Amino acid sequence: MATLFDTRAKERRETFRDFFGVEEDEEFNEESLERLLQFEDLMLKYRSAIREVTTKLEVLNDELSVSREHNPISSIQSRVKRPYSIAEKLRRNHLPVSVEAVQANLNDVAGIRVICSFINDIYDIADMLLAQDDIRLIARKDYIKNPKPGGYRSLHLIVEIPVFFSTGKEPIRVEVQIRTVAMDFWASLEHQIRYKNDSPEVKAIAEELRICADTIAATDVKMQELKLRIVEKTKTS
Numbered sequence: 641m642a643t644l645f646d647t648r649a650k651e652r653r654e655t656f657r658d659f660f661g662v663e664e665d666e667e668f669n670e671e672s673l674e675r676l677l678q679f680e681d682l683m684l685k686y687r688s689a690i691r692e693v694t695t696k697l698e699v700l701n702d703e704l705s706v707s708r709e710h711n712p713i714s715s716i717q718s719r720v721k722r723p724y725s726i727a728e729k730l731r732r733n734h735l736p737v738s739v740e741a742v743q744a745n746l747n748d749v750a751g752i753r754v755i756c757s758f759i760n761d762i763y764d765i766a767d768m769l770l771a772q773d774d775i776r777l778i779a780r781k782d783y784i785k786n787p788k789p790g791g792y793r794s795l796h797l798i799v800e801i802p803v804f805f806s807t808g809k810e811p812i813r814v815e816v817q818i819r820t821v822a823m824d825f826w827a828s829l830e831h832q833i834r835y836k837n838d839s840p841e842v843k844a845i846a847e848e849l850r851i852c853a854d855t856i857a858a859t860d861v862k863m864q865e866l867k868l869r870i871v872e873k874t875k876t877s
């Protein structure tokens with residue numbers, strides 16, 4: 641009969657195999673067990689940082705829904721990068737596959753995606769988050785003002801937040817992607833289409849996807865204008 645412990649052991653073996661590339665049936669020795677524990681410890685730190693930042697975003701959303709009678713955030717998703725993808729990214733960047741290398745080089749192990757209603761909400765939420773004195777901005781990429789050549793739009797922030805553990809506080813990095821519902825719609829479908837696409841039509845499809853992105857972006861701008869008109873009208877009436 642499978643016990644909780646067995647399930648956990650299986651998961652740990654998978655983590656070990658996916659990250660360190662060691663075969664599943666290999667016995668853990670003291671050294672490999674130590675490395676596994678270090679890795680698990682680091683993942684726990686990323687999960688904790690996600691919770692801290694998510695709470696900040698939820699609090700802002702709650703506050704604004706009262707003060708402005710409008711929910712700027714429609715949903716929040718988060719994930720910790722899978723061990724296999726972490727190892728793959730390290731290898732791609734010619735870095736050693738080690739816990740130290742993850743901490744020193746990767747900014748997107750902890751990821752939060754914030755889906756907003758309107759374009760203005762994206763910048764409001766980003767500004768309010770960055771104004772908090774325990775949040776340190778590491779990098780900001782505005783793919784809304786400067787869309788990627790493929791048409792991708794979102795505001796990306798790499799932030800560092802102190803997380804308190806029994807041993808003291810540690811700064812942990814989190815990637816926050818902020819986008820509208822419309823930008824998210826495009827990005828998720830584009831992701832599915834791009835990764836399944838090995839047809840000779842690749843170029844034509846890429847071009848059509850970019851046109852779709854532009855159309856969606858124009859609609860986002862229009863929606864924002866309509867929203868502002870309604871707000872102005874309510875103010876004056």
Ligand code: GTP
Binds near residue numbers: 790792826830831
């Ligand atoms: P990564 O190695 O992919 O993390 O690239 P990077 O460090 O240069 O970061 P970048 O700013 O390019 O974007 C990182 C993340 O944004 C990706 O992991 C995706 O989640 C998202 N992203 C960036 N470009 C695209 C795109 O063209 N399409 C979609 N669907 N998502 C994108």
Ligand code: MG
Binds near residue numbers: 748
């Ligand atoms: Mg990434």
